[in-house]
Amino acid sequence: MTASFDVVVVGAGPGGMAAATVAAEAGCRVCLLDDNAGPGGQIWRGFCTETARKFPHGSSFARWAQRLERSGCQAWQGWHAIDQPGAGLLRLERAGEHRDVGYGSLIVATGARERFLPFPGWTLPGVMGTGGLQALVKSGLNARGKRVVVAGSGPLLLAVGAGLASAGARVEGIYEQAPLARLAGFGLTLLGQPGKLLEGARYRLKTLRSAYRTGSWVVGAEGRGHVEHVTLTDGSSDWTVECDWLGCGFHLVPDLELPRLLGCRIAGGLVAVDGMQQSSVPGVACVGELTGIGGLDKALVEGQIAGFAAAGRRAEALALEPRRKRLQQFAERLERAFSLREELRKLATAETLICRCEDVAFAALEGCAGWRQARLYTRCGMGACQGRVCGAATEFLFGWENATARPPVFPAAVSTLAAGSAEETMHR
Ligand SMILES: Cc1cc2nc3c(=O)[nH]c(=O)nc-3n(C[C@H](O)[C@H](O)[C@H](O)COP(=O)(O)OP(=O)(O)OC[C@H]3O[C@@H](n4cnc5c(N)ncnc54)[C@H](O)[C@@H]3O)c2cc1C
Incomplete structure (x- = not known):
């Protein structure tokens, strides 16, 4: 293990940046890690403090980025969280290099992807x-x-x-x-x-x-x-x-692989959390799109609540509760307004590829009983994207739920997997 922190935050989008900032400002030793080259996540992708104000939502980025920088939080960019090798431990990989990081509290802010x-x-x-x-x-x-x-x-x-x-x-x-x-x-x-x-x-x-x-x-x-x-x-x-x-x-679907791997309870396609953003796993909070597709403001408010809660600042977290409630109601209304029409289930023909990593067509999947059988019989979801694209599609088309997450949650170099298993054998 290279380091251990009071609080580790995975995902440096608005939710993760807000969480890491308030926890570090409250005196915690915080590490914020993300697989991109810089902080910002999806909505603030590629922004930098000097030029951000030219873009929509740029002023908000500049404010949070400056606070984050001053907070003393360690930002690890370019690292994927791929596994949980033990309690209170995450395994990370960057370009074939790997390291483990220890945490007292973990805040997961891995966002969403398109469906x-x-x-x-x-x-x-x-x-x-x-x-x-x-x-x-x-x-x-x-x-x-x-x-x-x-x-x-x-x-x-x-x-x-x-x-x-x-x-x-x-x-x-x-x-x-x-x-x-x-x-x-x-x-x-x-x-x-x-x-x-x-x-x-x-x-x-x-x-x-x-x-x-x-x-x-x-x-x-x-x-x-x-x-x-x-x-x-x-x-x-x-x-x-x-x-x-x-x-x-x-529309968007939350990136649930890491919360699933950690064992967090998922309900209705979202991570179930309490008023302090705590998941069903003690010490693990989830914020932002993971708990409901609701946009920037929701991610910022939930991130702050989780950051304050991790730092033991319950009063500050509680003060944000009314805003959190309003923003969660907004997310629910958004979900209803953009729910998908039945006709979209009929778009694919027998030859249309559903899993483009493994070239699996609609006809090959029609007879399968579920996601697991489809994987075993056709290799659907077993390619490079590991079901990130076809998983959400088959859920809508066939009603299959992909409720499992196996490490590594992102494709990892063989050297990382081999080194990881050698270390685990030594520790036993
Ligand atoms: C493709 C896309 C484009 C969007 N564009 C807009 C837009 O133009 N305007 C708008 O209002 N909203 C946009 N949104 C919605 C917007 O993303 C959210 O409103 C907001 O960014 C949510 O913040 P978040 O912190 O929850 O997650 P995100 O901003 O998504 O941040 C999550 C971060 O976690 C990282 N991550 C995920 N898994 C791991 C892992 N295992 N290890 C390390 N890092 C990880 C991701 O790379 C990302 O940087 C977009 C969403 C998507 C998916």
């Missing part, structure tokens, strides 16, 4: 996840002049459309599968949260030249060697839009 639903042509080059496309453009991919269709579900569609438009892309249309009536009802519930309404309006202003259609979804992507056009439907008529890129994702 992909397979449709004919979804594996064509040029078809990407909505957030994936956004991440590529944030990392320097030139979008100028590209014709882009954004489709799927969730508030991310508008945010990505706006980001692409600002980067010079021609956003040909934004297609949301949720029906207008449901979204209008959701919009009304936001009247008490003008900040969120304003944010949506700002994104829409940036994409005014693009159609925003509700109750519509992609049924196919076509092209020779690369996407050239996509076919969309509203359930009664179909139409085609030419494009260079399609960004398509169906």
Whole structure:
């Protein structure tokens, strides 16, 4: 083991940054680790304090990044938490190098990923996840002049459309599968949260030249060697839009692998936590998207509660409880507003690949009784992504729950696995 801390935080998105900052400010020895090169997670990806204020949510990033830096917290960037070799211990890997870190309290803030639903042509080059496309453009991919269709579900569609438009892309249309009536009802519930309404309006202003259609979804992507056009439907008529890129994702699903490996109780696809963000495993708290897809404010508030609780500052944690409740209710309303329509279960044909790592088509999975049998018979979910993509899809398509998590939770170098097992043998 290289080091031991009072508090270890996994995931340096807003939830993890807030947790690590308040715990370190309260005097704890804190380590914040993340698999990216810098802190920020998804929403603040690639931000740095000097330039962040130019971007949406950038001022908030700059404030938290400066506090984090001053707090005395150790930030370990580029490290994946891959295993729990013993009680109070995490195994980490970075580019083939490994180390263990010990903790008194653990705060897990590993965030969410996009849900992909397979449709004919979804594996064509040029078809990407909505957030994936956004991440590529944030990392320097030139979008100028590209014709882009954004489709799927969730508030991310508008945010990505706006980001692409600002980067010079021609956003040909934004297609949301949720029906207008449901979204209008959701919009009304936001009247008490003008900040969120304003944010949506700002994104829409940036994409005014693009159609925003509700109750519509992609049924196919076509092209020779690369996407050239996509076919969309509203359930009664179909139409085609030419494009260079399609960004398509169906809202978000929490990254539950690490909480599952640690033994945290999962309920309704989320980590079950109490008012102090404590999971069912003593000493392990979970925050942010893991406890409900609710966005930046929820992640920041929950992170602070868990950080204060880990530092024994219960009064400060309790003071945040009313905000936490409101933000959790917002997450529940978001989930209902963007719930997926039945028609999306019918998009894949017999030949459509469901597991693209192992080339497993829909027809091969239809006869399987569940996720475990599908893995054993077809190798679905056994490739490089370890079911991160096809797991959420098969859960929606077939109702299979993938309730297991085996180490390593991220693909790891053989040298890490071999070194790890040699150390464990020596310790026995
Ligand atoms: C692809 C994508 C794009 C998004 N874009 C926007 C947007 O433009 N606007 C918006 O309002 N919201 C966006 N969101 C939603 C946004 O992510 C959340 O609102 C917010 O960032 C949640 O914060 P968090 O701290 O819970 O998790 P995140 O910000 O997701 O942070 C989690 C961090 O943990 C790291 N991590 C995960 N597992 C491990 C591990 N085992 N070891 C080490 N590190 C690990 C991840 O790499 C990540 O850096 C996006 C979400 C996704 C998935």
